[in-house]
Amino acid sequence: MDVSTILEASNITQTFRSGDHQLTVLDQINFTISSGTTCAIVGPSGSGKTTLLGLCAGLDRPTKGDIKLNNVALGPLSEDERAEVRNKYVGFVFQTFQLVPTLTALENVMVPLELRGQKTEDVSEEAIELLTEVGLSDRLQHYPSQLSGGEQQRVAIARAFINKPKILFADEPTGNLDAETGATIEKLLFDLNEINGTTLVLVTHDLSLAKQCKRTIHLKNGQIEKDESSSPVKMEQINN
């Protein structure tokens, strides 16, 4: 296997059983993503995008097939070992944000680093910086219930950035944002990719966002309908 491959999905099949009805959401998906690239997963609602993203990040086990993340096969790992992999290499932005309701914005962002055993004092500066970058410097001590949907999403992005992940999975990262804020977030994402070499895997309905990625995987009915690599369109070109 190529050293520069960060994610490898082989023969991923995911089926759900509800009653005696069997639903195949993902059907024998194969792809590899090379380190440092940007990749968009697009497809109609219900096509399995969130499911696939969750599997790639090791949040769930596929019914069949295996995922290799950073050259580590997730299949044989225990839940706690996978947790460690996630903490070291993976960032995740949820479609439904999933901030911890009892933590303030700042504390939510600090969680991944604190989990590594770092002291609050040492990580708060970095967290504040990130929150400032996403435009929430005056919302540090707010609880999720005191934030708007878009604000919560930005906190979630800051949280995904803080451990400088090798690969970042983002489920609809700009879905709830106005054009201007959305653009800021997109810039943050791609800067992270360019400066730190973080691999980006985005799920999006936003075609302009997808176009900025080097690669686009089209999902339909649980299968890869199209897998196209393109020279990414630069932001400036769209804005002009």
Next chain:
Amino acid sequence: MNSFFSTWSWKMAWRDARSNKKRLFVYISAIIIGVAAQVAITSFRDSLNTTINNQSKELLGADLEIETEQTPPDTLKAYFKELGGDQSTITEFPSMVLFPKTGNTRLANVRALTGNFPYYGTLETMPTEAALEFKSTPSALVDQTLMTQFGISVGDSVRVGRFTLPIGGALTKVPGESAATAMIGPRVFIPQSVLDSTTLIQRGSRVEYKQYFKFDDQRDMEPIEARLDSLEDHLAIDIDTETIAERQEEIGEAVSNLGKFLNLVGFVALLLGGIGVASSIHVYINKKISTASVLRCFGASSDQTMSIFLIQAVVLGFLGALAGTLLGVGIQYFLPSLVSDFLPVDVELTISWLAIGLGLFTGTGVALVFALLPLLALRKASPLYAIRTLDESITSLLDNKVKASIYTIIVFTVFGYAFLLTESWQTAGLFTLGIAGAFGLLLVVAKLLMQTVRRFFPSHWSYVWRQGLANLYRPQNQTSTLMLALGLGMLLVSTLYFSQDMLMGELQFANRDDAPNLIFFDIQSDQNEPLNQLMEEQELPILQNVPLVTMRLDSLRGRSVQAITSDTSSHVRSWALEREYRSTYRDSLINSETLLEGEWTGRADPSQGAIPVSAAQEIANDLNLEIGDSLTFDVQGVPVQAYVGSIREVDFRRVQPNFFMLFPAGVLEQAPQIYVTVTRAPNQEASARAQQAVVQEFPNVSAIDVSRILKTINQFIDKISFAIQFMALFSILTGLIVLGSSVTTSRFQRIKESTLLRTMGASKKQIIKILSVEYLFLGLLSSFTGLLLSVSATWLLGYFYFDITFVPNGWVIIIGTIVVTGLTILIGMANSRSIYQRTPLEVLRTETT
């Protein structure tokens, strides 16, 4: 475990807790009362034990007590002399006393004293000096309660037998005796010097001769007791000895039995609290699944996520235990007034560190054990639940093996603690079984209820009723919890109530129109006719007039009683061998007797060989008697050969003289005998008049006024049950708190949906109605189930233990159900205020995240 001690876990635990203070308070509140009950009782028991140890000498009043049932024979007297030390004698017997000033009479416990007893502690009297002066004056000391009852004061006189003497003082305390003693048999102390003048010591009188010793040297009691044992064999009389150590142990045991029982009753409160904890933490953790999953997504291990909530459980359990402990230490100060009447000492209350430690430990432990299930389930929360909601309860993640082990741990904890409290495997086992059975039954009923409502759902009912009913079985319902908390509380309290009711009802026999209510006993043969005449003059019917012959058992199945008692392998009860039998003779069985085995012989001739006697079932069991077994009785010096001719059942609850051994006519007629006369007085006045007349003329005859005894028993049961009810009160309180906390937790569940309903246009009224319907059904069913269970429990208790058929009072069931249901709805509504006090937007923002 490492993660339990990591700063991160503690930090997260604190961060998570700070915005959930209210919910967490609900979580700990349930155990506070239970812990308080445990600490209060344990602490009180501890103080009591210390007091008993400190005042052990006052419990007996002397270093040694030697008791016989007849005037000590010369050999024994000689030994008393040999023993030396300071000695006192008390001759104690029941007798009627009469107060000439008012004419009142009362059966009293008369004690004729000579010497300086008590050597430790004092006879407390008003005035104080009376205790010292009454022997020389001479005058009497009369129980203060008796004097108050009849309006007698110091200086008035009392007549004991044929002798009248002034009352020198009111007796308030006798060392080693509780206030309740006065209730059963009011005490009258007289100087020994006037004993003969009373002429009360006659044939058949039940007299105890007590010799008290005070030794100046630290004498070893064992050789003395050994010597007395051999004297007992030699003289063939019953000699009882008691030393300070023995008395202390005896009283300590009696007191600790009461304490153990109260502790168990209080433990139920703690268990109820445990259920409260289990249910609220369950709901709480259910809400934390997504938080835990998100943390897992960012790399927290399962131990780390669990630690956060484990820390909360431990810390909060400890805080709850601490609050309960402080409360318990306070409550301790109320306990003496509850039971002081039964205690032979005035308790010196101390702060018991043992009780405090136990309270903190058990409180935290109970909170932890009952939180175990959801906590362990949380370890299974996979990060997946950050993107998919878990639609079942979190505990469904645990496999059955783990669940079974947790339940086992809980059962063993309960059993272990019950054992710690009672120090008896059996009691602890029975207690655990009983509680588990009640839990199981209530849970089954809850499950059945949910299934039934679901199955026969009244789909044509109005929306409000349907919604309220559906709340009973919808996800995250509180049906089981409330059923347990309310049902168990109800079960406990009403079983207590029913049992008391049943016993009291059974005792009302004396108030029936034809039942005997006045018994005269110790009637000498020459007094029998005149006394019967006197009854006629008083227009009282003679319901029974029975001769009584006292005798002892000499040998059984050919072996002498002495041989059997000293044979350790014998299963015969020694009290039954050594007791004095008061037997009668007649030619037929009466209606309170039923023949069980053998054949009843109505008349026998001693010259024709052994006499067939009839033994009561109770004594036959204790002596292992079978039909045909030979018995030799010593009838006041005359040996009588007999054998067991029949065994009969005797209804000992009838107010009449009943006999363990019944002789046929033709045998005992010539033996020295005394009589018992049973009559019925139509009212209190007639009864008092008859008693006065009898005491005037036959001062040695004693009267038992059944209605007075009933009153005494009533008072007694009232006092005891008040103490028990006080402990049960903790359970009720805990039940209410658990009810409150369950309702609060279910509010956290219902609030969002209620608000959603409101945004969709439901009126305040509709929402209140929906919730009331839910609480109405919960309250109705749980209280009704609890009551039904308690009716069964009482019935079983009556059937197997008291031999009484229990008929429950329907009104109690109806009213109990209504009250508890009303309370449930009330607490439910009070707790749901915020649903209509806050705006829907506010609620949705805080409750949905």
